[in-house]
């Protein structure tokens with residue numbers, strides 16, 4: 443690791459302190475910074491200007507409708523073929539049951555993704571959205587990655603804007619940000635051959651944003667990519683955000699090493715996770731929210747990330763398969779109290795948020811300060 447000369451760090455810090463946009467060379471210089479405390483402090487100052495003392499979490503529930511997939515991305519430990527004994531697909535009625543249970547304990551968002559199923563009809567997906575929305579209109583549905591949307595467009599023989607418009611009209615609230623991986627094609631070919639290109643990923647999100655929808659976006663880091671690839675990935679997200687303003691938040695995802703075909707046997711270390719969040723906070727000046735994903739980082743390190751540029755801990759989640767099948771050793775869920783305590787102990791004010799990072803409740807001490 444090169445040590446960034448203090449005067450260079452100071453010059454970049456002064457630029458970000460007055461709200462000037464950093465370029466890619468400067469982002470790379472920050473990545474090469476050996477002084478994590480100084481980098482984290484710079485990112486923390488930018489975060490506090492945007493979000494004050496608040497840090498958020500969401501009461502959400504994950505589930506997957508199926509893990510059957512026609513692709514075989516090298517990094518994926520989740521997908522199965524029809525011949526595999528541990529493949530599954532849920533009936534819509536099972537999902538409705540999960541939605542009812544989630545609603546009864548205060549969950550505000552269902553986060554639903556799956557593989558590219560070889561045979562389920564398009565009506566399965568529209569039925570899923572309709573019936574889940576019918577459980578309660580207030581339950582926000584955050585579903586599908588960009589590659590699933592492309593698959594469903596192919597399946598239905600409809601253009602992407604039509605598929606997205608139809609989903610939006612029947613109750614889809616947000617796209618998920620999954621599947622971005624790393625945008626550079628050579629890396630994509632090595633970790634997710636056959637998946638959509640960067641342009642296709644971005645174009646699905648652009649189309650959704652132009653329809654009035656919002657989505658999150660991600661970056662899978664710590665495998666075969668270079669630091670230049672990470673900065674270039676964030677550059678492309680920043681450019682789309684300049685164009686549409688439709689990204690509600692950025693969620694860097696640390697690579698998980700088990701049960702896949704990639705010759706990288708370790709997750710990124712804690713230092714790398716924290717500096718990635720800090721660089722993201724400093725470089726992505728047009729993003730309001732940076733999420734520390736506790737499923738990949740662990741709650742304790744995600745908590746520390748709240749002082750390194752992140753302002754959100756993601757959610758309660760309840761049932762996570764994709765990271766855990768790839769070796770994540772974190773629990774399946776966090777309780778609301780655990781998330782509140784983690785935020786409070788980091789010296790921030792906990793805020794329960796909705797799918798779009800809008801506040802629902804603020805906490806002061808043990809009390810709800812405001813209910814919005």
Ligand code: SF4
Pocket residue numbers: 511512513514515518519520521556557558589634637
């Ligand atoms: S990452 Fe997604 S598209 Fe690729 S194999 Fe896994 S489930 Fe299928």
